[in-house]
Amino acid sequence: MKIVIVTGLAGGGKTTALRALEDLGFFCCDNLPVSLFSTFVKSLESESIEKCAISVDGRQQHFIGDYHGQVAELRDAGHEVEVLFLEAADAVLFRRYSETRRRHPLSGDDVKEGIRQDREALSSLREEATVVNTGGLNVHEIKAIVTGRFDGGPNTLAVNIQSFGFKHGLPQESELVFDVRYLPNPYFDPVLGPQDGRDTQVSEFVFASAEAVATIERIEDYLRFSLPLFALEGKLYITVGIGCTGGRHRSVALAEELARRLKENWHVLLRHRDLAKHTIRSLG
Numbered sequence: 001m002k003i004v005i006v007t008g009l010a011g012g013g014k015t016t017a018l019r020a021l022e023d024l025g026f027f028c029c030d031n032l033p034v035s036l037f038s039t040f041v042k043s044l045e046s047e048s049i050e051k052c053a054i055s056v057d058g059r060q061q062h063f064i065g066d067y068h069g070q071v072a073e074l075r076d077a078g079h080e081v082e083v084l085f086l087e088a089a090d091a092v093l094f095r096r097y098s099e100t101r102r103r104h105p106l107s108g109d110d111v112k113e114g115i116r117q118d119r120e121a122l123s124s125l126r127e128e129a130t131v132v133n134t135g136g137l138n139v140h141e142i143k144a145i146v147t148g149r150f151d152g153g154p155n156t157l158a159v160n161i162q163s164f165g166f167k168h169g170l171p172q173e174s175e176l177v178f179d180v181r182y183l184p185n186p187y188f189d190p191v192l193g194p195q196d197g198r199d200t201q202v203s204e205f206v207f208a209s210a211e212a213v214a215t216i217e218r219i220e221d222y223l224r225f226s227l228p229l230f231a232l233e234g235k236l237y238i239t240v241g242i243g244c245t246g247g248r249h250r251s252v253a254l255a256e257e258l259a260r261r262l263k264e265n266w267h268v269l270l271r272h273r274d275l276a277k278h279t280i281r282s283l284g
Contacts, residue, residue, distance in 0.1 A: 001041060001079045002026075002051040004150065005071070007125050008086035009118045010105055011093040013134040013142045014055050017086060020146040021053040028053045034063045037070040041079065059105050061121035068124070084146075084236075085122075085129035089172060090115050092135040132236050136162065136173035141269050145237045148267040157230055158237035159223070159266045163197070163255040164273040165247025171273060174241035178219055178254075184209050186249045196275060197252025206253040216254055220261050227266060237269075247274030 004026065006017050015030075022028045032040055032054045044052055056067070074081050088096075090112070097104060097111045104114030134142055137160070145158045164171050166181065186192035186205045195202050206212050223240065230238050242258070244250035252272050259270040 001045065001049070003041065003074060003079050003081045004051075004053040005056060005081065005083045005129075006053055006086070007056040007083065007122060007129065008132075009088065009093060009115065009122065010057060011096045011115075012086035012088055013132075013137070013139070014057065014086055016139045016142045017084060017146045018053055018055050020143040021150060024147065024151050026051050026053040026150075028055075030055045031057055031059065034060055034066045034070055038073050038077075041074060041077075056125070057105070058118040058121040061117070064121060064124065083125065083129035085126045085131045086134050086142075087126070087131065088133060088135035130234055130236055133173050136160070136171055136239060136273075141271075144267070144269060149236050157227055157235060157266065158269060159227065159262060160237055160239040160269040160271070161255050161259050161262075162239060162241050162271050162273055163247055163251035163275075164241055164243045165245055165251070165277070166243050167245055168247060168274045168277060170243070171239070171241045174239045176238065177241040177243060178215075179243055180212075180215060180250050180254055181244050183212050183215070183244070183250045185245070187246065192249070196248050196272075197250065197254070198256060198272075202249055203253045203256065206250055207257070212250075212254070216257055216261075219254075219258060223258075223262065224265075247272070247277070 004021060006014050008014055018028050018030060027044055027049050029040065029052070034056060037054065041052065071081055093115050094111055103109060104111045132145065141160065148158045162171060162174065170177065183206060186202050189205070192202050192205055197203060197206065227238070242251045242255045252275065255270060255272065259268050262268050
């Protein structure tokens with residue numbers, strides 16, 4: 001049986017991941033007591049169920065000691081077990097709880113203390129898991145990553161391409177970052193400045209530069225070399241950040257072009273982090 005154990009920090013996206021697996025036909029059980037893993041799987045076998053997903057969270061902190069033994073027992077019985085650990089930075093988790101006004105399952109209204117307890121309780125589960133940092137992902141992107149992995153085979157890798165502006169801060173979730181601030185900047189052109197890198201005129205301006213053409217080709221070459229290696233390592237997704245000064249023109253144009261070049265071979269997600277931070281400049 002194919003068994004996916006979904007775990008991680010409260011607010012990290014476990015519910016979204018579990019729902020995505022349910023949509024793929026997995027028999028799902030939310031927060032099943034660790035001690036019942038083997039019993040649960042045996043009951044599914046008797047019903048000829050071929051794949052299941054089990055979520056585990058920090059509320060089971062007093063029973064985590066049984067976890068590794070239960071997983072080993074499942075593997076010894078011939079089951080294929082994969083552990084998915086979803087997390088995000090403390091600040092991201094705190095913001096998510098503040099936005100939803102939910103209480104933390106481990107500490108009630110003291111969200112920061114709950115996050116600390118959660119990390120401590122689940123640290124041993126994280127060590128042997130495929131870790132997904134959901135800090136820069138929305139629910140649709142989390143679902144797409146999980147779907148791509150478990151519907152497309154073990155080597156399916158989602159490529160999350162993200163444009164950004166360095167003046168708004170480096171995206172901490174990016175594994176790879178490319179700085180393109182050396183390219184000619186459309187911002188200073190009175191016609192192109194109010195537009196963004198998705199517009200044809202801006203894209204044509206950027207790629208009229210030989211340096212831009214060389215840059216996109218080298219980024220593409222590197223990713224075509226490295227992405228299969230990341231997939232073999234077992235990564236679910238990789239985030240590629242492309243940054244310019246403000247995140248409106250050059251980085252957007254290159255991110256759009258890179259996504260176009262890779263989408264035929266990879267599951268590509270595209271986002272422009274900082275476009276919403278801009279307002280149209282008055283030309284009057």
